[in-house]
Amino acid sequence: MNIVQEPRVYLIGRQDVDMATINRFLVDESMTWNTDAASGAESLCEVAGRVCYMSFGKGRKTNAEYLGHILESAHGSVLEHAVWNFVVAGVSRSFTHELVRHRAGFGYSQLSQRYVDESQTDFVEPDIIASDPELHTIWEEAVKQSHQAYCRLVEGLLSRYEDVEDKTMRRKLARQAARSVLPNATETKIFITANGRALRHFIEARANEYAEIEIRRVAVKMLRLLQREAPALFGDYDIVALPDGTEVAQTAHRKV
């Protein structure tokens, strides 16, 4: 049985900007504009905000100044035009159960326990249990027992469904029933697409001392990636260590 404790967060997709077409639009409007934005996402948010007042070439000069004002004035819908794609792995089913409660501005594709065999799965152990040998033994025994039950159930269910000719369907029927005994600790992988405004909301709710530790850790990892990726949209957050060593994110611009 393989035990994991550290979530893996991969930022795998980002937006591209078609500057030639933006310039064609600006020429049609007799306007000119340049940006020093560090990313496609930041350029697109600036374009979106400037369309609202047709302020191309006017007012705030840098992308950071422009988006800083968007954050200060809580003009949040502008941030919905920035979108990123992540893969998160090495996380538990309890984490994804909490994650998918975030609906507005999020899209998900998660590893299927109906199609995918879980006889070789990993399990995610909470740090506090892993750090105590007695608690670790209780946890490991319980997880092993559940997993063994899953494997035996899959075997028994495949026999029960032996008259189902389609092999893929037979396995799916067996796994979907057997998975009912798998613990929340079962490792999973999830593909996440989310916009800038939804991500800010997620970070504020989950990179927070009241949030559960696993989701908090993922939220902080996502924030670190986003701060490198789009500093003008996420640079206002400070990542602060709590006395217990876990981290939270704080900003003066909540609920943009």
Ligand SMILES: Cc1cc2nc3c(=O)[nH]c(=O)nc-3n(C[C@H](O)[C@H](O)[C@H](O)COP(=O)(O)OP(=O)(O)OC[C@H]3O[C@@H](n4cnc5c(N)ncnc54)[C@H](O)[C@@H]3O)c2cc1C
């Ligand atoms: C510390 C903590 C403890 C929690 N404990 C529990 C618990 O015990 N039980 C439980 O069930 N959940 C719990 N949750 C989950 C929580 O209730 C939310 O479901 C979750 O955080 C998703 O956030 P959200 O509702 O803001 O949704 P998001 O989809 O992230 O929505 C973002 C925002 O969009 C708006 N919005 C989204 N959908 C709608 C809608 N349908 N109608 C109107 N406005 C909408 C709201 O303003 C919302 O805040 C907890 C969350 C945290 C952070």
